[in-house]
Amino acid sequence: xxxxxxxxxxxxxxxxxxxxxxxxxxxxxxxxxxxxxxxxxxxxxxxxxxxxxxxxxxxxxxxxxxxxxxxxxxxxxxxxxxxxxxxxxxxxxxxxxxxxxxxxxxxxxxxxxxxxxxxxxxxxxxxxxxxxxxxxxxxxxxxxxxxxxxxxxxxxxxxxxxxxxxxxxxxxxxxxxxxxxxxxxxxxxxxxxxxxxxxxxxxxxxxxxxxxxxxxxxxxxxxxxxxxxxxxxxxxxxxxxxxxxxxxxxxxxxxxxxxxxxxxxxxxxxxxxxxxxxxxxxxxxxxxxxxxxxxxxxxxxxxxx
Amino acid sequence: xxxxxxxxxxxxxxxxxxxxxxxxxxxxxxxxxxxxxxxxxxxxxxxxxxxxxxxxxxxxxxxxxxxxxxxxxxxxxxxxxxxxxxxxxxxxxxxxxxxxxxxxxxxxxxxxxxxxxxxxxxxxxxxxxxxxxxxxxxxxxxxxxxxxxxxxxxxxxxxxxxxxxxxxxxxxxxxxxxxxxxxxxxxxxxxxxxxxxxxxxxxxxxxxxxxxxxxxxxxxxxxxxxxxxxxxxxxxxxxxxxxxxxxxxxxxxxxxxxxxxxxxxxxxxxxxxxxxxxxxxxxxxxxxxxxxxxxxxxxxxxxxxxxxxxxxxxxxxxxxxxxxxxxxxxxxxxxxxxxxxxxxxxxxxxxxxxxxxxxxxxxxxxxxxxxxxxxxxxxxxxxxxxxxxxxxx
Numbered sequence: 105x106x107x108x109x110x111x112x113x114x115x116x117x118x119x120x121x122x123x124x125x126x127x128x129x130x131x132x133x134x135x136x137x138x139x140x141x142x143x144x145x146x147x148x149x150x151x152x153x154x155x156x157x158x159x160x161x162x163x164x165x166x167x168x169x170x171x172x173x174x175x176x177x178x179x180x181x182x183x184x185x186x187x188x189x190x191x192x193x194x195x196x197x198x199x200x201x202x203x204x205x206x207x208x209x210x211x212x213x214x215x216x217x218x219x220x221x222x223x224x225x226x227x228x229x230x231x232x233x234x235x236x237x238x239x240x241x242x243x244x245x246x247x248x249x250x251x252x253x254x255x256x257x258x259x260x261x262x263x264x265x266x267x268x269x270x271x272x273x274x275x276x277x278x279x280x281x282x283x284x285x286x287x288x289x290x291x292x293x294x295x296x297x298x299x300x301x302x303x304x305x306x307x308x309x310x311x312x313x314x315x316x317x318x319x320x321x322x323x324x325x326x327x328x329x330x331x332x333x334x335x336x337x338x339x340x341x342x343x344x345x346x347x348x349x350x351x352x353x354x355x356x357x358x359x360x361x362x363x364x365x366x367x368x369x370x371x372x373x374x375x376x377x378x379x380x381x382x383x384x385x386x387x388x389x390x391x392x393x394x395x396x397x398x399x400x401x402x403x404x405x406x407x408x409x
Numbered sequence: 410x411x412x413x414x415x416x417x418x419x420x421x422x423x424x425x426x427x428x429x430x431x432x433x434x435x436x437x438x439x440x441x442x443x444x445x446x447x448x449x450x451x452x453x454x455x456x457x458x459x460x461x462x463x464x465x466x467x468x469x470x471x472x473x474x475x476x477x478x479x480x481x482x483x484x485x486x487x488x489x490x491x492x493x494x495x496x497x498x499x500x501x502x503x504x505x506x507x508x509x510x511x512x513x514x515x516x517x518x519x520x521x522x523x524x525x526x527x528x529x530x531x532x533x534x535x536x537x538x539x540x541x542x543x544x545x546x547x548x549x550x551x552x553x554x555x556x557x558x559x560x561x562x563x564x565x566x567x568x569x570x571x572x573x574x575x576x577x578x579x580x581x582x583x584x585x586x587x588x589x590x591x592x593x594x595x596x597x598x599x600x601x602x603x604x605x606x607x608x609x610x611x612x613x614x615x616x617x618x619x620x621x622x623x624x625x626x627x628x629x630x631x632x633x634x635x636x637x638x639x640x641x642x643x644x645x646x647x648x649x650x651x652x653x654x655x656x657x658x659x660x661x662x663x664x665x666x667x668x669x670x671x672x673x674x675x676x677x678x679x680x681x682x683x684x685x686x687x688x689x690x691x692x693x694x695x696x697x698x699x700x701x702x703x704x705x706x707x708x709x710x711x712x713x714x715x716x717x718x719x720x721x722x723x724x725x726x727x728x729x730x731x732x733x734x735x736x737x738x739x740x741x742x743x744x745x746x747x748x749x750x751x752x753x754x755x756x757x758x759x760x761x762x763x764x765x766x767x768x769x770x771x772x773x774x775x776x777x778x779x780x781x782x783x784x785x786x787x788x789x790x791x792x793x794x795x796x797x798x799x800x801x802x
Binding site: 153188189190191199200248 | 412416419420423427430431605606609610611612613614615616617618619620780784
């Protein structure tokens with residue numbers, strides 16, 4: 105069920121933009137297609153939307169190859185915003201609704217409801233180029249959601265948004281996922297979207313490097329860090345855990361990396377047996393740390409924020 | 410197929426509404442209408458100053474001569490003024506000095522150096538007719554017999570020369586100019602729309618929903634409709650004037666010629682429109698449109714030049730035949746040849762078929778260029794980048 109992306113390959117001349125990318129997008133689960141700039145995310149989304157044809161591989165939806173008719177029911181928001189500058193905001197949304205197959209009256213009532221949801225209800229008659237950047241961004245979202253798409257694909261929807269807009273866009277996407285839509289978006293700002301994605305497909309240089317549920321990937325990464333504030337500075341108890349490594353040990357602050365197979369709570373107990381623990385915490389790796397580990401890249405090559 | 414038309418219709422509808430709403434369209438159409446009205450009305454106003462002739466006579470002109478001339482003036486739309494002199498010399502001098510168009514003194518009719526045009530003939534006829542009537546009365550004929558004699562007319566003269574002479578050739582020429590201008594204007598409008606859609610990235614959203622051919626055909630239909638409407642607006646005052654008065658100096662044109670002109674506009678427009686659209690898809694910034702469409706504009710200019718030079722001078726020569734059959738020049742060359750009346754029907758049909766087939770072929774080539782070029786941004790796309798290689802789906 106949902107979207108199945110299988111072995112997609114695509115080359116631009118000699119440059120292999122996509123080299124066998126495979127992953128699934130499950131309905132109701134917000135999925136992030138993550139990776140640095142130039143990883144091939146936009147190319148992959150364009151292939152899914154039929155704007156580009158892959159050299160090989162397939163995109164399937166509900167077990168069938170995706171056709172033109174399926175895509176007409178999808179919603180797509182490309183990376184660079186595309187709106188008619190001279191068109192009134194409301195007409196714009198109605199036009200795209202009709203292109204997606206709605207009747208004029210359906211498109212109009214849906215457009216009104218959406219602009220209200222996105223806080224643009226009093227802008228119906230305003231020319232698009234008279235709206236602020238943030239409003240145009242929301243209008244663009246409206247044009248891709250007007251036909252209640254069952255599949256929503258967004259390319260870098262968060263780039264250039266202020267924190268308030270990030271929260272409100274996230275809420276809109278969560279709400280669509282809750283009612284069972286298949287939601288896929290791409291981003292290079294891994295840590296910004298860490299809390300929004302439930303599943304991720306991480307790509308680098310055209311290949312998938314990390315797949316699966318964010319919570320599970322972070323918990324099982326083996327890069328969990330246990331943070332302890334212990335007195336006195338007795339570290340003898342650590343010798344019982346030879347696989348636990350000390351990341352830093354300054355004054356009373358101790359930071360330990362706890363590999364898979366060792367329960368961090370056991371380590372905490374051992375520390376408490378050795379001395380008084382004032383403060384503690386378990387830090388899971390961020391998505392960018394996971395990416396660095398998976399892509400085996402030095403930090404200076406990464407563009408993350 | 411139903412969906413193809415539905416999507417195409419929506420693209421065309423949007424293009425129409427946006428164009429009709431734009432200030433540029435309103436201003437342009439208003440100007441066209443004004444120009445057209447002026448072209449029809451001004452000659453009427455200027456030409457309506459009734460022609461006035463002056464007849465100089467010795468003493469007051471005889472009442473019967475006046476009556477005959479005024480009657481002739483009524484039917485031929487001129488008025489006659491009279492001046493009188495004391496002697497034959499006064500009359501002669503009046504004509505010589507240009508104070509009178511003709512002078513009547515005894516049995517002499519004075520005219521200016523060039524013979525004075527038609528007025529002296531009219532005066533002479535009036536004098537002859539009056540004198541003849543007087544003699545007939547003296548000979549004892551009754552008024553009925555005289556009226557019967559005077560109703561004798563020379564045989565009616567009807568021109569039967571072929572219309573292919575100057576008037577019709579002029580029409581072909583005018584059609585060529587109008588087609589050339591209309592295609593240039595409409596082509597630029599199409600190129601601007603495509604470049605705008607590419608530079609604002611709307612095209613990417615459109616391509617996710619529609620096929621390139623739908624976007625292209627929709628855009629071309631919208632702008633073609635608008636241009637055709639503007640042409641009709643341009644033609645309306647002429648049509649009205651022809652209905653209201655027959656005094657318009659239009660050359661005698663068969664309705665078939667006008668119909669052909671419209672057909673050629675549609676064919677020529679379809680052909681060039683897709684060339685304009687495909688070239689505009691290559692731009693990176695909207696300001697590059699003019700240089701991107703230059704090759705198309707040049708082709709159009711060359712076709713037009715061929716039409717007005719080669720074809721006009723020798724409509725049945727080998728080069729003319731070639732120019733009127735070759736799809737890129739046919740829309741301008743064929744109407745001129747056709748107007749000259751030297752085209753076998755099969756050549757006309759062949760030219761139309763070739764042009765239409767090329768237009769259809771261009772839709773698919775342009776769609777393929779369009780789809781690939783739209784995704785290449787950041788630099789001017791070279792034709793080499795979008796031709797060859799994998800076929801567009």
